[in-house]
Amino acid sequence: MALSWIGSLITFQVTFTELFIAATVVAAASYRFGWRSVALGSFLGGFGVAVLAAVLQVAAYSVALHWLDWVSALLLLGFGLYLTYEFITGLKDTQGSEPRAIGTGWALPLNAGGISVAAWALAAEGLEILVVWLGVSLRQGAATATLGVAIGVAVIALLGITLRGTGVFRRVPPYVLDGIAAVMVTAYGLYFLRLAVLAGSA
Numbered sequence: 774m775a776l777s778w779i780g781s782l783i784t785f786q787v788t789f790t791e792l793f794i795a796a797t798v799v800a801a802a803s804y805r806f807g808w809r810s811v812a813l814g815s816f817l818g819g820f821g822v823a824v825l826a827a828v829l830q831v832a833a834y835s836v837a838l839h840w841l842d843w844v845s846a847l848l849l850l851g852f853g854l855y856l857t858y859e860f861i862t863g864l865k866d867t868q869g870s871e872p873r874a875i876g877t878g879w880a881l882p883l884n885a886g887g888i889s890v891a892a893w894a895l896a897a898e899g900l901e902i903l904v905v906w907l908g909v910s911l912r913q914g915a916a917t918a919t920l921g922v923a924i925g926v927a928v929i930a931l932l933g934i935t936l937r938g939t940g941v942f943r944r945v946p947p948y949v950l951d952g953i954a955a956v957m958v959t960a961y962g963l964y965f966l967r968l969a970v971l972a973g974s975a
Contacts, residue, residue, distance in 0.1 A: 780913040781921035783961050787852075787905040788925025790950040791898035796929060796942045798894040802887055805878050810887025817888070818895025826903050833911055841911045842969035848908035849962030852901065856955035863948020905958060912965055 803811045833844060881887070902922060910918035932941070 776920065777909075777913045777917045779961070780909045780917040781924070783849075783957055784902075784906055784909055784918045784921025785925045785928075786921075786954050786957050788902050788922045789928055790856075790947070790954045791901050792925060792929040793942065793945070793950055794947045795894045795898040796933060797947070799891055800933070800937075800942050802890045802894075803879060806884055806887025806890065807878055807881030809882065810884050811891040813883065814888035814891025814893075815895045818892035819899055821892075821896055822899030822903055825900075826906060829903070829907055830910060830915065833907065842965055842972060845908040845912040846962050846966035846969055848904050849958050849965060851962075852904045852908070853955050853959030853962050855901075856951045856958060860948050860952035860955055863946060863951060908962070908965070912968075 799811055799815060833841070902925075906918045906922055909921075
């Protein structure tokens with residue numbers, strides 16, 4: 774199956790948005806609990822979501838092929854509505870708190886607090902990425918969906934390494950990114966819905 778750059782763009786946009794939000798938690802936790810604990814927790818959270826993605830994809834492919842367009846459309850439209858809700862909710866509180874002063878716990882040894890906080894952050898945001906990844910992969914292949922996710926992870930990692938300590942992840946309102954992602958995800962969901970309707974009427 775050929776790569777769809779539009780599909781990759783959708784998964785990239787959502788991955789960037791959700792990992793940017795997760796980075797606000799991870800960045801703060803690194804200075805409170807130490808980078809080692811946060812790194813391990815992030816890996817565990819991300820790995821858990823990846824395993825779940827593989828299981829759900831296998832399960833979804835057991836569904837008759839003509840239903841996959843409907844499954845993809847509903848996943849994307851549902852998540853688009855959720856992102857729209859997040860955007861509207863974020864608009865109600867535009868007076869975000871000022872960036873907090875950086876703590877001094879960067880070099881702390883492994884501890885349960887840091888591992889659990891980072892694992893929770895990556896798992897929570899990763900599940901949202903999973904919804905869109907699954908919606909795109911079922912229709913256009915896992916390679917297309919995974920490429921977008923990989924680019925999103927790489928961009929966030931590069932930003933984190935380059936801008937560590939600047940507080941950038943606390944200065945950009947997450948709801949702005951949610952709004953952009955909501956438009957793209959909803960539009961793609963409508964596209965898949967159109968394909969499903971046309972296939973059903975053929």
